[in-house]
Amino acid sequence: xxxxxxxxxxxxxxxxxxxxxxxxxxxxxxxxxxxxxxxxxxxxxxxxxxxxxxxxxxxxxxxxxxxxxxxxxxxxxxxxxxxxxxxxxxxxxxxxxxxxxxxxxxxxxxxxxxxxxxxxxxxxxxxxxxxxxxxxxxxxxxxxxxxxxxxxxxxxxxxxxxxxxx
Amino acid sequence: xxxxxxxxxxxxxxxxxxxxxxxxxxxxxxxxxxxxxxxxxxxxxxxxxxxxxxxxxxxxxxxxxxxxxxxxxxxxxxxxxxxxxxxxxxxxxxxxxxxxxxxxxxxxxxxxxxxxxxxxxxxxxxxxxxxxxxxxxxxxxxxxxxxxxxxxxxxxxxxxxxxxxx
Numbered sequence: 001x002x003x004x005x006x007x008x009x010x011x012x013x014x015x016x017x018x019x020x021x022x023x024x025x026x027x028x029x030x031x032x033x034x035x036x037x038x039x040x041x042x043x044x045x046x047x048x049x050x051x052x053x054x055x056x057x058x059x060x061x062x063x064x065x066x067x068x069x070x071x072x073x074x075x076x077x078x079x080x081x082x083x084x085x086x087x088x089x090x091x092x093x094x095x096x097x098x099x100x101x102x103x104x105x106x107x108x109x110x111x112x113x114x115x116x117x118x119x120x121x122x123x124x125x126x127x128x129x130x131x132x133x134x135x136x137x138x139x140x141x142x143x144x145x146x147x148x149x150x151x152x153x154x155x156x157x158x159x160x161x162x163x164x165x166x
Numbered sequence: 167x168x169x170x171x172x173x174x175x176x177x178x179x180x181x182x183x184x185x186x187x188x189x190x191x192x193x194x195x196x197x198x199x200x201x202x203x204x205x206x207x208x209x210x211x212x213x214x215x216x217x218x219x220x221x222x223x224x225x226x227x228x229x230x231x232x233x234x235x236x237x238x239x240x241x242x243x244x245x246x247x248x249x250x251x252x253x254x255x256x257x258x259x260x261x262x263x264x265x266x267x268x269x270x271x272x273x274x275x276x277x278x279x280x281x282x283x284x285x286x287x288x289x290x291x292x293x294x295x296x297x298x299x300x301x302x303x304x305x306x307x308x309x310x311x312x313x314x315x316x317x318x319x320x321x322x323x324x325x326x327x328x329x330x331x332x
């Protein structure tokens with residue numbers, strides 16, 4: 001149930017309104033662009049709760065020498081640090097690319113309610129869709145909505161791949 | 167192919183000799199015990215390459231306020247930092263508990279060749295075996311060998327659960 005506060009803003013909503021998705025995804029795309037300019041894979045993420053940004057982050061695997069520092073893991077870590085919590089219930093995670101199994105599981109542990117992504121992992125990554133589906137078919141975990149500003153995300157990835165990225 | 171150097175030690179071996187498994191797992195169990203004493207989930211991990219420890223770590227989700235700081239993710243991050251690399255090819259990961267999808271994917275990205283674990287995830291965790299199997303059936307990733315010093319690992323987990331842990 002979505003509770004509407006006096007000011008008309010949903011409070012305690014587990015899911016951000018879908019018509020705002022493109023707005024938040026543009027913030028994730030901005031983070032992705034910054035990552036690309038810094039020589040990282042151009043993938044960005046943004047965490048939103050109740051119409052406000054909790055944190056943004058981008059893939060920083062190279063600069064932090066941390067193979068787990070995907071954009072989604074990074075934004076979850078940053079949000080936990082900022083909010084002094086291990087639970088991000090009520091948050092929607094926006095990622096320019098479909099979360100890999102590592103990032104999906106991290107989102108699950110953080111109790112994130114919904115994930116909106118742009119490009120599909122199968123568009124460019126080594127891990128296949130069936131590997132992901134298998135991990136999602138039986139359990140709970142965040143709701144997934146794909147294809148949000150997909151072309152913008154793919155354009156960044158293609159430019160990067162053309163420039164020598166993976 | 168395993169290359170044997172002049173001194174008789176395998177070099178560049180992707181897989182540690184199985185008869186050493188209990189030795190390395192005891193180091194992971196030590197890390198698990200320390201974690202339990204510090205109020206963390208008693209789960210530990212140890213990374214080994216060519217008969218030498220690369221890093222050990224334990225679950226530090228609570229103390230670091232990082233929901234992704236499982237023992238396996240932590241030991242991978244620590245090893246990458248120490249060795250100034252993003253690739254841990256040739257390493258065997260010892261974990262007192264079967265890696266969850268997040269930790270398995272992280273191991274895959276780090277090119278870890280083999281994972282040896284003690285207790286099964288199904289013994290205590292919320293994520294089911296079928297969720298994991300789905301993620302492993304179609305792709306590559308590390309070889310998995312379970313049941314190494316399983317009872318010792320389970321004893322730690324039971325003691326912790328009895329004391330109010332999850």
